[in-house]
Amino acid sequence: MRKITANAYMTLDGRGEFPKYPGSDRPSPEINALFRYMWYDRFDDVTTVVMGRRSFLGHQRVWSEKARKPGEEKWLLDYRRYLDRVEKICLSHRLKSTDWENARILHGDLARILAKLRREKGGNIMVEGGPAVVRECLRRNLADDYWFFVMPVVYGKGPRYWGSMDAQTTLKLIETKPGEDREILLHYEALR
Numbered sequence: 515m516r517k518i519t520a521n522a523y524m525t526l527d528g529r530g531e532f533p534k535y536p537g538s539d540r541p542s543p544e545i546n547a548l549f550r551y552m553w554y555d556r557f558d559d560v561t562t563v564v565m566g567r568r569s570f571l572g573h574q575r576v577w578s579e580k581a582r583k584p585g586e587e588k589w590l591l592d593y594r595r596y597l598d599r600v601e602k603i604c605l606s607h608r609l610k611s612t613d614w615e616n617a618r619i620l621h622g623d624l625a626r627i628l629a630k631l632r633r634e635k636g637g638n639i640m641v642e643g644g645p646a647v648v649r650e651c652l653r654r655n656l657a658d659d660y661w662f663f664v665m666p667v668v669y670g671k672g673p674r675y676w677g678s679m680d681a682q683t684t685l686k687l688i689e690t691k692p693g694e695d696r697e698i699l700l701h702y703e704a705l706r
């Protein structure tokens with residue numbers, strides 16, 4: 515069965531922002547180990563990436579190959595090419611069409627959409643934000659596993675990952691990995 519992973523990049527207080535902290539804006543000629551683990555190592559197994567409208571449009575604007583900057587590192591180009599070729603699901607009521615290749619727009623109940631995607635052929639599915647969509651996965655326990663990339667900042671503003679829940683969700687810690695700049699990756703599996 516296709517596995518559904520939700521990725522959440524968050525500050526320590528659960529906000530979906532990317533603030534600066536020591537090391538975070540250091541140029542990276544080489545790919546860092548955690549980014550490799552979260553993305554490169556999953557290029558073959560994750561064949562569908564799901565995003566809310568704002569994230570989808572933001573990723574297209576910033577991360578498609580067309581948005582490449584001169585002199586950029588090869589590892590970033592590989593990531594851009596992956597995002598261009600992977601099947602992308604944009605969740606939106608408002609958006610009626612997209613010019614990003616390999617993308618579809620779906621709307622409706624998130625649980626039904628994810629169940630429909632699971633029934634389709636393909637590899638694993640990644641819910642890659644934004645925080646509103648991941649928050650709904652958490653609230654309704656819709657994903658099979660969660661990767662929380664936690665930055666060492668208490669930020670106090672920005673979209674929230676944590677909110678009220680339909681019921682208690684109990685997670686099993688699978689592994690933790692430290693990042694180069696004191697981030698931590700927490701990988702949890704949902705118990706059902």
Ligand SMILES: NC(=O)c1ccc[n+]([C@@H]2O[C@H](COP(=O)([O-])OP(=O)(O)OC[C@H]3O[C@@H](n4cnc5c(N)ncnc54)[C@H](OP(=O)(O)O)[C@@H]3O)[C@@H](O)[C@H]2O)c1
Binds near residue numbers: 522523531607621648
């Ligand atoms: N920390 C992170 O990992 C991360 C990742 C991505 C983005 N961000 C930041 O977070 C912000 C955007 O995130 P967000 O949480 O506000 O927005 P989002 O999740 O990217 O997009 C929300 C939109 O998705 C659509 N949507 C969601 N569920 C739907 C459903 N079941 N059916 C149809 N449409 C659905 C709706 O669009 P319609 O109005 O079109 O219906 C909704 O307004 C940005 O500031 C971005 O920089 C952070």
